[in-house]
Amino acid sequence: MNMIEIENVSMRFNLAREKSESLKEYFLQMVQGKLHFDEFYALRNVTFNVEKGDFFGLIGLNGSGKSTLLKVISGVYKPTEGTTRVKGTIAPLIELGAGFDMDLTARENIYLNGTVLGLTPKYIQEKFDEIVEFSELKDFLDVPLKNYSSGMIARIGFAIATITQPDVLIADEILSVGDFLFQEKCEKRMQHLRENGTTMILVSHSIQQIERNCNKVAWLEKGRLKMVGDTKTVCDAYKQIHQE
Amino acid sequence: MKLFKAYCQDFFRYRYLLYNLVGRDFKLKYRRSVLGVIWSVLNPLLMNVVMVIVFSTIMDMRSAGIKNFSVYLIIGQLLFSFFNEATSVAMGSVLSSAPLLRKVYIPKYIFPLEKVTFSLVNCLFSFIALIIVMVVTRAPLHLTVILALYPLMTLFVFSLGIGLILATLAVFFRDIMHLWNVFTTALMYFSAIFYDPMGLQTSPSVLFLQKFISFNPVYWYITAFRGVVLDGRLLTSAEILVCGICGIVALIVGLLVFRKYQDKFVLHM
Structure with a gap:
């Protein structure tokens, strides 16, 4: 059963080069024709599913869109295009x-x-x-x-x-805070939740942590889905590119 | 209708959050002050004393023709400051909860709703000041006092509607915060808080003022409230209609505007 279905999701941000925060500025810029936005896609056509009971990892460099994707899943952002469907309750640990x-x-x-x-x-x-x-x-x-x-x-x-x-637990690099004792405790807790049927999504820069916990991994690069599959395949490919 | 149902379900799920947020505001407002919540009573009471002294000595002619000026005045003060506080705080509510909205999904209207509710709770406490003034000035207590709930509740709905619109505007144009401040000050003078527009001597300018003031919904709420508390009369059908319709229209427009733009909030905060 698919707990999370992400279909063709794109997320566009308007990076206002001259951010107009007041009416006067806004109109001035509009009259002068300076009101232009730089469009920036944090996510582009991302599609994948997470099945029930998965411990799903998200990897990628800084700025690859991992956190944005988590926020789209948890409902903080509404995707510009595409749809996300989540079954059941979400416990977001974005921060x-x-x-x-x-x-x-x-x-x-x-x-x-x-x-x-x-x-x-x-x-x-x-x-x-x-x-x-x-x-x-x-x-x-x-x-x-x-x-x-x-x-x-x-x-x-x-x-x-x-x-x-919760039916789905979303964790964004939260385990990087706290000492190692607490980190162990957290991981134990998450494993326990998972045994009881919670689906997990974990973002981490520690590839060891991903390998230790996850059974499936998606790799994002510059907002696009580069690879998705079982942990070993994706992590090996990721390590090959980024550690040489 | 379906939209309304979805709102209600959401609201039911997050009712405890609303309750806890109001509780938080309340605790934070009075934390570390010696008199605490008593200030909710003392503040309007002292303001009332100041204004009664000012208007009955320096500008005596204004209070002429009003039966019990102190009570007349404090009702105006309380209701207007409720409207003023509710809308002003609701306006900044979405912006000030940006850190939360960027991290967790919560129905966003809960923040304006919470602020307006908090203002209402505050206002209810302040009614103790009204009771004190009524006792001190030996104002008779009429049974019709119960009817005061109607203008109060409709004013709550009205303020919520306006608050939702303002909260939406404030996200996109911060200027509205300063503008609204000026606007409410102007509105205060046209809400007949310390004078009775109907009791003024008739002259062309007064007629114009009366006409103008009857377009101010806040004036209607205050008048209806005064009618049942001070004069012991029933609500007129015009008052029932104007108070109710203004409230419902403001709420519907507020919800629609808020709903239309709420998905863009996070991108502008």
Whole structure:
């Protein structure tokens, strides 16, 4: 069964060379005929499917469109052309701690962020201890988040996002923060989710991490899909080009 | 209709988020202030005292002909500041939640909705100030006070509609934020907060003012509210119609405009 179907997706951005942020500027530029945009395709005609239970890796250099693709899948961007279909719930980990309010305490943020992800307060209440335990931040629960280190914020973000059993989990290089102990813990958690039927999409620059976790990989280059297939084939081809 | 249903389903799923966001705003607004939420009452109360003193001593003739000027004034102040606050905060709401909208999918209208709701909650607290003023000035309590819910709720819908339009505009043209500020100041003088346009001496310019002011929806909400609370009368059919229609039209236009442009928001923030 296909959990995610990406069909011929293109994403175009208008890079306004002279960004007009006020009416006056806008009209001035329009009158002067200077109102031109540089079109930039972050994604071009990308097509692939992700099946249920896949641990899907996305690789590519910086600026190849990986993050854009994740945002299209999770619904943040609407593709300029093409369609995406996702079955079931998505837990997006585009950036750990997106939606945290730095002035609120960790306890308040757990509730706020949980509801951002569409959870009910009752459910969060039940799982509260589990979240706290996983993030190992019991002693700092009532401290405003602005006093936290980035590693601490990442932990709590990961703990909240993975507390449910989402149908699809999207992770964008989130495992690069935190120490190696926490990274191991996260990977373990993701494997556990996967055994229970969650489909994963992982973006990482660490090819070892991809090889260790994924069973399928897509390789993006300058917004186009260069290759998609099982991990070994794609990773070997990728390594051959980029490590010589 | 189908569109409306989709909105409702979305709303149902994210109702806790709305609740939590309002809670957050509330906590942050009063965190570390000694009197906290009491300021919601104290602020309009003190403003009212200042304005009553100003208008009953320096500019005495204006308050002539109004039965209970303090109550008359504070109703105008409260409702107008609700409208003003709700629309102004809703305007910047989408922009200020850009970091979140770029990372997670959330129905975007939740932010203007949240800000208008938060303003309403604030406004409800401020009604304690209205009660205090009514008690102090020994204003009689009429049963028709319950009817005040109608202008209040329709004003909420109206503000939400305007807020949605402004939030959309603000994403594309930041200038609107400054413009709106000027506009609401002008609007305040045409909302009859501290004078009664119908009680002024008739002259051509006053007739023009009366005509002009009757095109201001906010004036209708305030008048309807005053009618049921202060005069103890029922709502006139004109008030029911104008308040209701303005609210619904604003909301529909707001939703349509917002919906049309919401997919482009992330590209402009």
